[in-house]
Each structure stands twice: as structure tokens, then as C-alpha cells.
Amino acid sequence: MIFDEDKPKKPAGHEVGCDLSALSSDELQARIMLLQAEIERIEAERIRKETGKLAADNFFKPKV
Structure with missing residues (x-):
């Protein structure tokens, strides 16, 4: 008897540099969408960090 736990599972994400040759066009499109997101x-x-840094820089800027 084979259980679902025994089946190899596909990775949920994408590993940079992995072999793409075995993937279908639909799987490649899904990875593209994943990476774009x-x-x-x-x-x-x-952007959030740059905005925070700019606010801190302006707050601590010496007043002349």
C-alpha cells in the first residue's frame, strides 16, 4: 500500500539555477508569475526601507 507521504513532492517554489528542461510551458509560466510576485x-x-531612511535622515539633519 502506497501512502501520499511516500510520493515525491514537487518543490513549492523556484531554486535559482535549477534545471528547467523537464518543466512544461504551463509550469514555466507559473514559475515566472511566482518570481514576478x-x-x-x-x-x-x-521602497519601504528607503522611505524610512529618508525620514530618519530628515529628522536628524542638523538645523542651521
């Missing part, structure tokens, strides 16, 4: 998430965090 991750880029947007990272970009939003970068």
Missing part, C-alpha cells in the same frame, strides 16, 4: 514584494520592501 516575489520581485514586486522585494521592491516594495526596498
Whole structure:
């Protein structure tokens, strides 16, 4: 008897540099969408941090 736990599971994400030759066109498109969403998430965090740094720099800027 084979249980679901015994079946190999596909990785949920994408590993940079992994072999793509065994993936279908639909699987490649899904990975592209996954990576685009991750880029947007990272970009939003970068902007949030830059905004916070700019606010701190302005707050602590010496008054002349």
C-alpha cells in the first residue's frame, strides 16, 4: 500500500539555477508569475526601507 507521504513532492517554489528542461510551458509560466510576485514584494520592501531612511535622515539633519 502506497501512502501520499511516500510520493515525491514537487518543490513549492523556484531554486535559482535549477534545471528547467523537464518543466512544461504551463509550469514555466507559473514559475515566472511566482518570481514576478516575489520581485514586486522585494521592491516594495526596498521602497519601504528607503522611505524610512529618508525620514530618519530628515529628522536628524542638523538645523542651521
